[in-house]
Amino acid sequence: MELDDLRALYVEGLKDLWSAENQLLKALPRMAKAATHPQLKRAFLKHEKQTEQHVKRIERICKELDESPRGKKCVGMEGLIEEGKELIQEKPEKEVLDAGLIAAAQHVEHYEMAGYGTCRTWARLLGYTAQAELLQTTLDEEQQTDLDLTALAESSVNLEAASPEEDDEE
Numbered sequence: 001m002e003l004d005d006l007r008a009l010y011v012e013g014l015k016d017l018w019s020a021e022n023q024l025l026k027a028l029p030r031m032a033k034a035a036t037h038p039q040l041k042r043a044f045l046k047h048e049k050q051t052e053q054h055v056k057r058i059e060r061i062c063k064e065l066d067e068s069p070r071g072k073k074c075v076g077m078e079g080l081i082e083e084g085k086e087l088i089q090e091k092p093e094k095e096v097l098d099a100g101l102i103a104a105a106q107h108v109e110h111y112e113m114a115g116y117g118t119c120r121t122w123a124r125l126l127g128y129t130a131q132a133e134l135l136q137t138t139l140d141e142e143q144q145t146d147l148d149l150t151a152l153a154e155s156s157v158n159l160e161a162a163s164p165e166e167d168d169e170e
Contacts, residue, residue: 006122006125006126007126009122010119010122010123010126011062011065011067012072013115013118013119013122014058014061014062014065014067014069014119015062015067015068015069015070015071015072016072016074016076016115017054017058017074017112017115017116017119018055018058018059018062018069018070018072019072019073019074019077020074020076020077020111020112020115021051021054021055021058021112022055023074023077023078023081024051024077024081024108024112025048025051025052025055027081027084027085028044028045028047028048028051029044029045029048030085030088031044031084031088031101031104031105032044032045032048034088034097034101035097035098035101036094036095036097036098037098037152037156037157037160039152039156040098040101040102040152040157043105043145043148043149043152044101044105047105047145050141050145053138054138054141057134057135057137057138060134061123061128061131061134061135064128064130064131076111077108077111080104080107080108080111081108083104083107084101084104084105084108087100087101087104088101093161095157095160095161096161098157098160098161099153099157099158099160099161102149102152102153102157102158103153105145105149106146106149106150109142109143109145109146109149110146112142113139113142113143113146116135116136116138116139116142117139119135120132120135120136120139123135
């Protein structure tokens with residue numbers, strides 16, 4: 001595709017997000033399996049269900065534009081997922097692994113928020129009001145996931161990682 005106008009760039013952005021979300025759909029079950037904190041496992045599984053909806057929204061938008069969401073590989077998401085895989089392969093202490101998984105997930109969320117915010121803005125500029133609203137819905141969900149992960153990290157996971165095995169020493 002030739003990127004000669006904003007609409008073409010918008011479509012490329014949607015394709016990138018579609019690729020990113022599909023890669024994430026494959027990674028989230030692995031992250032849930034690796035997580036040891038029950039709330040973290042649940043958070044990953046909840047986000048997997050949301051991500052399925054994110055993919056469907058992008059497909060709906062692309063259908064409205066008479067474009068295919070396929071044809072682009074999101075190398076940014078590929079790198080973020082690879083970093084998460086490397087963390088799991090290092091086999092850190094379980095509390096440290098959970099803290100690292102939250103950090104990896106938040107890197108993903110921030111990456112997605114940047115993409116959705118950009119595409120939402122372009123949709124508005126191009127006059128695609130309904131598409132902008134769909135993209136805003138997804139952006140809101142990504143932001144809430146980030147906030148939920150922060151709350152989990154600050155309330156328990158990071159604290160446990162900071163002082164692992166303390167309970168065993170008493």
